[in-house]
Amino acid sequence: MKKILLVSVLVLLVGVVTLAGTVTVVDQTGRTVLVTQPVTRIASVYGISTYYVYALGAQGRLVMAGYVGVKDAANAPAALKTIDPDLKEKITFGVPNVEEIASLSPDLVLSNPLKDKGMAPLLAELGIPTIEYAPEGLERVKEGMLLTGKVLGKDAYSRAQAFARDYDRIIAAVSTAVAGRTPVSVYFCGTNKLRVISGDMYQTEMIALAGGESVSEKLKGYWNNVNLEQVLAWNPEVIIIAPYGKVTPSDILDDPDWGSIAAVRSGRVYKMPRVIAPWDTPVPDSLVGILWLAAVLHPGAVPLDLAAELERFYSTYYGYELAEEEVGRLLPQ
Known part of the structure; x- marks a missing residue:
């Protein structure tokens, strides 16, 4: 027996x-x-x-x-x-x-x-x-x-099991923190500021979990090209730029054609950081990407120390020790 x-x-x-x-x-x-x-x-x-x-x-x-x-x-x-x-x-x-x-x-x-x-x-x-x-x-x-x-x-x-425990802990903390809050409208663009995610993509699910709502969630397939008129109609509260490609927040903030958009008027335009793997893809690093998104969309809502979680994540799973200045660059500005 x-x-x-x-x-x-x-x-x-x-x-x-x-x-x-x-x-x-x-x-x-x-x-x-x-x-x-x-x-x-x-x-x-x-x-x-x-x-x-x-x-x-x-x-x-x-x-x-x-x-x-x-x-x-x-x-x-x-x-x-x-x-x-x-x-x-x-x-x-x-x-x-x-x-x-x-x-x-x-x-x-x-x-x-x-x-x-x-x-x-x-x-x-x-x-x-x-x-x-x-x-x-x-x-x-x-x-x-x-x-x-x-x-x-x-x-x-053993390390995979540790990741699963961290995953459950962080997802639960974020989900609980944003529950009942009004979702923030988010425009997520990629290698071009008029190239956006669809509702079928991983980024849309990340945004939803972090207390947001992708303005392009009704689009299908993979990356979609849109025009400025559509972006103006969506009028997102926050704009997130993928960590790859050459688009920067200033490309949007300094463009007068985008000036009437709520996110631009409030200065809530961010480029998602990256350390090893892109945070907006279905890789282990997306776990800290979700935590970062929640900090951007609902500042102070999640009772976790983002800097400490970043240091712990990269040390535990990649054997990489983040320098203090690196951590500073990763936090939402």
Whole structure:
């Protein structure tokens, strides 16, 4: 009886252990994947899952990796280059073909079925397991961390569990703090000030959780182009600029054509910060992104110290110690 109970506990903690040295998991697309242990060589061809690997302390196992928000190694965030001096050796762009991946002899491939269609079965024919992610959703980020941790070993899974606890704690604090408050209307733009998020995107859910309402939530698909007349009609109370791209708050605040918009008149135009991964994408860092958004939309409402949470997050999950001046730049101004 004790032996049966022990096996049951192991299944709950690590996944379904089918054979000695293997772990079976169900990925975010519902596929059952058998992964031989230990995993020492990882090809993460999906730019979101790469940051899961980093946050779990396993970046040294990456032999190939895509990075959302990074166009070339030279211009990667300084913090990312600090925690991984070998970045330029593993970074890849676009979708590599199966032959390129196989030539690196990975134990595991991390991918996204929408971007890497047809890759998983081809890799399976070569005996290379693939975990597929579908992370567009707040709970999916936590699930993705736990899923990745399960196949990367005890230490990684322990860190994934710690992230899940932090996730639950911060989400609960933000949700409770903004409950009953009038949602703040938010215009969220990307690499162009007239290029906005749709209601299907992760950023819309982040804004809602932080006590806001995206003015472009009725748009569909991915990034949408709009005209100034539409922005004027929306008249958002707050404007947020994505952390990537060249658009700055002054590009909007100093543009007379935008001067009548409520957010511009009150000076509530912000560029979302970034340390390692972009905060507005479904990566672990989006957890502090939600906390930052809540501080922007409802100053003083959340009973958490944003500076302390930022320091703790990057130290715990990336092994990166934020300098005092870095923390100052990350706080809403």
